[in-house]
Amino acid sequence: xxxxxxxxxxxxxxxxxxxxxxxxxxxxxxxxxxxxxxxxxxxxxxxxxxxxxxxxxxxxxxxxxxxxxxxxxxxxxxxxxxxxxxxxxxxxxxxxxxxxxxxxxxxxxxxxxxxxxxxxxxxxxxxxxxxxxxxxxxxxxxxxxxxxxxxxxxxxxxxxxxxxxxxxxxxxxxxxxxxxxxxxxxxxxxxxxxxxxxxxxxxxxxxxxxxxxxxxxxxxxxxxxxx
Amino acid sequence: xxxxxxxxxxxxxxxxxxxxxxxxxxxxxxxxxxxxxxxxxxxxxxxxxxxxxxxxxxxxxxxxxxxxxxxxxxxxxxxxxxxxxxxxxxxxxxxxxxxxxxxxxxxxxxxxxxxxxxxxxxxxxxxxxxxxxxxxxxxxxxxxxxxxxxxxxxxxxxxxxxxxxxxxxxxxxxxxxxxxxxxxxxxxxxxxxxxxxxxxxxxxxxxxxxxxxxxxxxxxxxxxxxxxxxxxxxxxxxxxxxxxxxxxxxxxxxxxxxxxxxxxxxxxxxxxxxxxxxxxxxxxxxxxxxxxxxxxxxxxxxxxxxxxxxxxxxxxxxxxxxxxxxxxxxxxxxxxxxxxxxxxxxxxxxxxxxxxxx
Numbered sequence: 001x002x003x004x005x006x007x008x009x010x011x012x013x014x015x016x017x018x019x020x021x022x023x024x025x026x027x028x029x030x031x032x033x034x035x036x037x038x039x040x041x042x043x044x045x046x047x048x049x050x051x052x053x054x055x056x057x058x059x060x061x062x063x064x065x066x067x068x069x070x071x072x073x074x075x076x077x078x079x080x081x082x083x084x085x086x087x088x089x090x091x092x093x094x095x096x097x098x099x100x101x102x103x104x105x106x107x108x109x110x111x112x113x114x115x116x117x118x119x120x121x122x123x124x125x126x127x128x129x130x131x132x133x134x135x136x137x138x139x140x141x142x143x144x145x146x147x148x149x150x151x152x153x154x155x156x157x158x159x160x161x162x163x164x165x166x167x168x169x170x171x172x173x174x175x176x177x178x179x180x181x182x183x184x185x186x187x188x189x190x191x192x193x194x195x196x197x198x199x200x201x202x203x204x205x206x207x208x209x210x211x212x213x214x215x216x217x218x219x220x221x222x223x224x225x226x227x
Numbered sequence: 228x229x230x231x232x233x234x235x236x237x238x239x240x241x242x243x244x245x246x247x248x249x250x251x252x253x254x255x256x257x258x259x260x261x262x263x264x265x266x267x268x269x270x271x272x273x274x275x276x277x278x279x280x281x282x283x284x285x286x287x288x289x290x291x292x293x294x295x296x297x298x299x300x301x302x303x304x305x306x307x308x309x310x311x312x313x314x315x316x317x318x319x320x321x322x323x324x325x326x327x328x329x330x331x332x333x334x335x336x337x338x339x340x341x342x343x344x345x346x347x348x349x350x351x352x353x354x355x356x357x358x359x360x361x362x363x364x365x366x367x368x369x370x371x372x373x374x375x376x377x378x379x380x381x382x383x384x385x386x387x388x389x390x391x392x393x394x395x396x397x398x399x400x401x402x403x404x405x406x407x408x409x410x411x412x413x414x415x416x417x418x419x420x421x422x423x424x425x426x427x428x429x430x431x432x433x434x435x436x437x438x439x440x441x442x443x444x445x446x447x448x449x450x451x452x453x454x455x456x457x458x459x460x461x462x463x464x465x466x467x468x469x470x471x472x473x474x475x476x477x478x479x480x481x482x483x484x485x486x487x488x489x490x491x492x493x494x495x496x497x498x499x500x501x502x503x504x505x506x507x508x509x510x511x512x513x514x515x516x517x518x519x520x521x522x523x524x525x526x527x528x529x530x531x532x533x534x535x536x537x538x539x540x541x542x543x544x545x546x547x548x549x550x551x552x553x554x555x556x557x558x559x560x561x562x563x564x565x566x567x568x569x570x571x572x573x574x575x576x577x578x579x580x581x582x583x584x585x
Contacts, residue, residue: 124274125313125369127300129376130330135301139326143317 003200010176011184012204018092018167018180019160022099023153026107030152031145034111035137039123056105060165063101067170071097088170095171095178099160107156114148114223115141151219158212161205181205228252228380228412234270234280234290243267243436252412255427255444257420263436264416268382271414272307273300284380301330306378308386312365314357320368321353327376335377338409346408347371347401363394367401374409381405381413387422396497396579399425420448421460421499421578452502452549453532459502459547462578466495474518474572481544485518487573497578504574505548507537508567509558518572521546525564528555539568 004012033052037045055063071078071088081088088094118141126136142149164182171178173187181201188198231248243263258264269275270290271282279292284305289298306327314323324340344350347367352360360368366386373381383402387395403426405411415426423430423444430447432440442450452459465477465484468491475486477495486498506517523546527538535555539546548568550560560566 119311119313121309121311121313122315124272124300125307125309126315126326127274128272128303128305128307128382129327129372130301130304131326132299132301135330140315 003196004204005197007175007179008184008197008201008204011179011181011201014092014095014176014178015161015180015182016208018095018099018163019157021096022103022160023107023157025096026100026104026156027149027153030104030107030111030156031142031149033108034115034145034148035141037108038112038115039141052108053105055102060098060102060163061169064098064166064169067094067098067101067166071170090170090172090174090178092171092178095163095167095180098166098170099163102163102166103156103159106159107152110152110155111145111148114145114151117148117223118144147219147223151216151223154212154216154219158209158216161208161212228254229283229285230254230271230380231281231283232267232271234267234277234282236266236270236275236277238266241436245433245436245438247431247438247441249429249431249441251427251429253406253427253429254412254414255423255430256414256416256433257418257423257430257447258433259418262433264433265384267433268307268384268414268416272305272382273298273303304331304335304376304378305380305382306373306376307382307384308366308370308373310385310388312357312362312369312389314360314365314369314372316356316358318357319353320349320355320357320360323357323368324349324353324372324375327372327378331375331377338374338377340375343371343375343409346404362390363398366390366398370401370405374405374411378411381411383413383415383426385416385418387417387419393579395422396425399579402426420444420451420455421462424448424460424462449529449531449536449547451531452536452547453530453534457501457503458549459531459536461500461502461505461546463498463500463544463575464495465498468494479544481523481541481546482521484575485572486575490575490577493577498575499578500546500570500575502536502547502549504570505546506569507548507550507554507558507560508569511567512569515569516571517569519570521568523566523568525560525562525566527562528560537566539566541568 037049068089069075071094073079073082078088122140123136126140131139162182167180168183173179173183181204185198185201188194188201229250233246236243243266245267256264256267266275270277276297277290282290288294288296289303290296315326328336328340347370349367349371352364352368357365357368386402387398390398405413417423427444430442430444431438432447448459463479465479467478469476470491473488475488475490477484477486521541523539523541525537526540529536534549535552537548537550537560539548546568
């Protein structure tokens with residue numbers, strides 16, 4: 001049995017909560033972005049693609065810093081929310097937002113691969129059979145994108161579990177409130193006596209991530225078979 | 228179906244510029260691949276937008292660049308059957324069939340599921356998934372799905388080209404049922420002259436993005452005879468097969484015909500005979516190796532390229548043979564003259580048989 005303290009269990013639970021919330025919140029936006037990029041012709045499409053993918057290449061700390069500027073008490077959005085009595089910074093909400101922003105490009109990428117694999121003639125057929133754009137999206141595109149949606153969600157979930165850089169800046173490292181697995185490991189690693197504790201959390205981290213990635217791989221295979 | 232199209236569209240160096248007006252129930256669009264046929268029907272269905280022009284179907288304007296009208300595909304009620312079956316892989320056969328039906332306004336639903344299923348022979352397939360159907364079954368389901376959408380016009384964009392030869396001609400009766408059973412006018416697109424003759428009455432010949440010619444499908448076949456490798460294809464409906472002396476004997480409107488033994492599996496069906504495989508004799512040849520010799524009278528002559536087509540009346544059947552003009556002079560062939568037409572038993576090729584299912 002792995003030696004885990006109550007705060008470790010908190011961290012595991014928080015990590016799963018944050019990853020699940022970030023993934024679920026990003027799904028509708030991810031579908032919208034992937035749909036726009038794959039099927040709609042418009043000016044400034046390249047800009048959207050760059051914007052969506054930017055968090056993939058930026059250091060997470062930079063993303064976190066921008067989020068802090070945006071959501072902090074003096075920030076453009078933060079001050080508005082503050083007036084409404086909503087505090088984001090150093091709460092679980094901030095951890096969710098940080099994970100969502102950093103994982104978003106992975107989600108969009110997978111959904112896009114799924115959507116690009118759909119035969120355009122299927123979409124044409126549905127249109128000539130009397131289905132409008134929305135109808136086609138709901139009854140043809142989305143059902144055929146399910147493997148892409150599952151693959152993207154699992155990848156984003158796994159990425160969110162590992163989110164550190166952006167989270168530590170906007171959500172801090174408060175045990176039981178915003179301390180997720182990576183933050184807890186960071187804290188253990190900083191103290192010379194907690195090597196064993198750090199190692200057992202690392203193992204938990206490996207187990208969860210491996211499980212999620214197994215799911216991701218099986219979905220990716222399913223998508224490849226369909227094409 | 229009254230259709231007027233006056234459209235223009237550019238793709239890099241290629242310009243499609245088509246203008247025609249037709250009033251046909253079974254129209255063909257003929258042309259080699261890359262001639263712009265598929266783009267043309269794409270514009271008619273609303274899947275592609277012309278740069279400028281006008282499309283009017285039965286008095287209703289579907290597209291007009293001047294009046295800024297461009298009806299969306301789902302507003303046009305023009306269904307399509309594509310080269311590939313395009314069945315929705317996540318739906319069962321039944322739900323594929325009902326896809327267009329459920330989206331058709333109830334007032335316009337004149338064709339019912341039961342009638343369609345019986346006509347296209349889809350009874351056993353309804354609850355199956357679409358991925359494990361055979362090629363012919365898939366195309367029949369795709370056809371059924373388009374018909375059930377109760378469209379006012381059905382576009383068939385080379386629906387047979389993905390099927391192998393033997394299947395192709397077994398699907399044709401089903402395609403014809405669109406107009407014969409269900410009363411839906413159709414436009415059939417193909418690069419095969421034989422398919423055109425089996426499916427359509429009038430044909431628009433499309434070349435390099437332009438309509439070059441408007442003719443009947445029969446005229447098209449005769450016109451192409453001179454430059455075609457295969458010649459003019461005579462289509463013969465043969466029936467009542469009996470075996471005789473290691474060969475097959477069939478009844479035809481123009482008399483009895485002997486075919487190679489390889490056709491013994493077919494009781495009746497559609498056969499082709501090329502105009503190149505018919506030899507004409509002025510007098511009855513005493514002895515000849517070809518197994519079929521028919522006495523015919525010449526009822527017409529037509530020029531096609533460097534060849535001369537000879538239309539022959541043999542009893543109740545008509546054949547077209549091709550000869551060079553020099554031979555016509557030597558034989559003294561003219562309308563009204565009597566000749567003997569010979570063809571080998573092996574010259575016939577089966578297109579489709581009535582007793583085989585897809």
